[in-house]
Amino acid sequence: MPTVTHNLMKLFRGSSNQTATPAPQPKLTRRSSGIGEISRVLNSQDGLCVLDVGATSANNIRFLTGRGHKNYSEDLLRASLDPALRSRDSEGNTIVDAKKFLDENLVYGNGIFDIVLCWNLADYMEESLVKPTIDRLWSQMKAGGLLLAFFHTRDAGPDSTCYRYHVTGTDMLEMQEVRFAPPGRPASEKQAPRLQRVFNNRHIENLFRDFASIKFFLARDNIREVLVVR
Amino acid sequence: MDAQQPDGPQSRELATIGKSVVIKGDLSGSEDLYIDGQVEGSIDLRHHSLTVGPNGNVKAGISAKSIIIQGKVDGSLTASDRLDLRKSAVVTGDVTTQRIAIEEGAFLKGKVDIQKEAGKGAAS
Numbered sequence: 001m002p003t004v005t006h007n008l009m010k011l012f013r014g015s016s017n018q019t020a021t022p023a024p025q026p027k028l029t030r031r032s033s034g035i036g037e038i039s040r041v042l043n044s045q046d047g048l049c050v051l052d053v054g055a056t057s058a059n060n061i062r063f064l065t066g067r068g069h070k071n072y073s074e075d076l077l078r079a080s081l082d083p084a085l086r087s088r089d090s091e092g093n094t095i096v097d098a099k100k101f102l103d104e105n106l107v108y109g110n111g112i113f114d115i116v117l118c119w120n121l122a123d124y125m126e127e128s129l130v131k132p133t134i135d136r137l138w139s140q141m142k143a144g145g146l147l148l149a150f151f152h153t154r155d156a157g158p159d160s161t162c163y164r165y166h167v168t169g170t171d172m173l174e175m176q177e178v179r180f181a182p183p184g185r186p187a188s189e190k191q192a193p194r195l196q197r198v199f200n201n202r203h204i205e206n207l208f209r210d211f212a213s214i215k216f217f218l219a220r221d222n223i224r225e226v227l228v229v230r
Numbered sequence: 231m232d233a234q235q236p237d238g239p240q241s242r243e244l245a246t247i248g249k250s251v252v253i254k255g256d257l258s259g260s261e262d263l264y265i266d267g268q269v270e271g272s273i274d275l276r277h278h279s280l281t282v283g284p285n286g287n288v289k290a291g292i293s294a295k296s297i298i299i300q301g302k303v304d305g306s307l308t309a310s311d312r313l314d315l316r317k318s319a320v321v322t323g324d325v326t327t328q329r330i331a332i333e334e335g336a337f338l339k340g341k342v343d344i345q346k347e348a349g350k351g352a353a354s
Contacts, residue, residue, distance in 0.1 A: 056339075058315075058332035065330065065344040072341045079339075 027166070027174045032218040034148045034225035036171030038115060041146065043169060051140075053077075053121055055178050059166040060117075068171075073112070076133065077162075077193055079105050080125050081182035098132045106136045113141045113175055118149040119165050122207065124193040131207065138210050141230040147211070151199045151224045162193040210229040249285040257290075266301070276310070284318050297327075299336075306340075 042048065048069045052060050053076040064071040085097050116137055122130050137147065152160070166174040179190045199207070201216070201224075208214055208228045217225040244262045247253065251267035258274040265273075266283035273280060275294040282288055286301030297309040299319040301347040307313060317335035324341040332338065 056332070056337050058334065058336065061330065061332060061338070061342050065342055068344075070341060070343055072337045075337065075339065078337075 002032055012142045027176050028163075030173050030175060030219070030221060030223075031171055032173045032219070032225060033171065034150075034227045035165075035167065035173050037227055038146060038148055039167070039169050039171065040115070041115065042069065042167075045114075049142075050115045051113045051137075052117045053137075054117060055121040055164040055180065057164060057166050057172070058107055063167050063169060073106075074105060075180075076105060077121055077124055078180050079183065080129050081193075083182060083184065096128050098129050099176045101129055102136055106133070106140065108140050110139050111142050113137075114145050116141060116145065116147040117165075117167075118147055120150045120152075120162065122149060122199065123152055123195055123197065124162055125196065127196060134207055135210070138230060143212075143230055145230040147208075147228045147230065149226045149228075152195065152202060152228060153218070153222045154198060157195065159192070160195045162195070178183065249283070250298075282319075 042050075042064070046068050049072065050064050050069050051072045051074070052064075053074050054060075055075050055078065056073055056121055061071050061073065082101075082103060085101055086094050087097070089095050118137070122134070125133065136160065162178050163175040164178040166176070168174060171222075177192070179192050181189045181191070183185050203217075203225055204224075205214060208226070211228040213229045215227045217227070219225060235254060244264055245259065247263070247265045247269065249266040253268070255259045256274070257263070257269065260278065261275075262265075262279040262281075263267045263275055264271075264281045264283060265286045267285070268287045270289045272290050273288070273292045273294070277295050279296045279298070280283045280292060280294040281298040282301045282303055284300045286303075288302065288305040289304045291305045291308075292303070293308045295310050296312045297307055298314040298316065299321055300308075300316045301318065302320045304322045305322065305325070306323045307325045309325075311327070312329045312331070313325060313327040315321060315330070315332045315336035315338060317333040319333075319338075321337065322339045324343070325338070326343045326345055328344065328346055330342060330344065
């Protein structure tokens with residue numbers, strides 16, 4: 001929070017013309033029962049196809065390819081913020097074109113993925129895109145495939161921190177705050193994604209009703225982890 | 231337009247496509263190439279390096295020995311040795327390589343397939 005001292009120091013220091021490279025966001029850690037189960041599968045099998053729909057993670061790509069798995073990356077949250085998906089209806093309300101979104105993203109054949117890392121996508125994505133995206137993922141997963149998703153258990157407010165997650169191969173996850181500019185916008189327009197909603201258990205069960213089974217893990221940081229089997 | 235270099239002694243010079251240059255067609259060559267302009271088509275530098283600079287905008291399938299991306303690429307990338315995505319890279323397409331390095335901030339949408347040569351490691 002700016003203080004009088006801080007503002008005075010800025011005044012005397014003057015402005016700088018240097019464009020400093022922003023430091024990467026610090027990494028936090030959290031224990032995750034869901035990723036623990038995923039890690040056991042990743043460490044015990046070869047040649048799995050893994051889809052990571054979170055922010056591009058060099059860490060995850062290195063880890064997965066280093067274990068001999070095929071890694072697919074799609075930052076779906078960032079893609080969902082594309083201004084080209086948005087238009088106004090006759091009453092001035094913003095509508096998001098789910099068909100266009102799925103025409104341009106998650107364009108794969110059926111039954112490809114053994115594991116899908118969904119992270120906190122559903123909590124932060126535009127509501128009209130969530131169910132179509134989950135349905136598309138269902139069709140692209142192999143029978144018996146695993147999908148991991150995180151949901152807030154209480155309304156932490158629209159400004160609650162959105163994290164990206166890095167796999168470590170154990171039951172520990174590394175987390176970094178995520179900020180990005182929507183597609184086609186300059187880096188100066190980086191913004192933090194806003195929490196859109198809080199799902200309750202029934203909502204989550206409905207969301208994944210086409211899957212074979214669902215397992216919940218509750219964590220102390222008000223995150224509900226969900227591991228579903230295709 | 232085809233811009234094809236004739237076979238001959240391998241050169242250590244670096245060919246450059248500047249940021250005001252726009253090329254549509256198939257590029258192939260026997261020297262390293264730096265692209266900071268716009269290229270649409272295909273790029274084949276089988277035994278050499280390709281660098282896409284920060285202003286580069288490439289819509290092409292790329293095949294090279296090593297590839298460094300600082301700009302925008304829409305197309306598949308095949309690097310027989312190594313692929314480097316720098317922090318300003320925006321890549322949409324499947325990637326096949328022996329080794330990959332990705333800086334924090336790089337964006338990748340597509341498949342990463344590491345294909346190791348026998349007897350060589352892949353991690354970097």
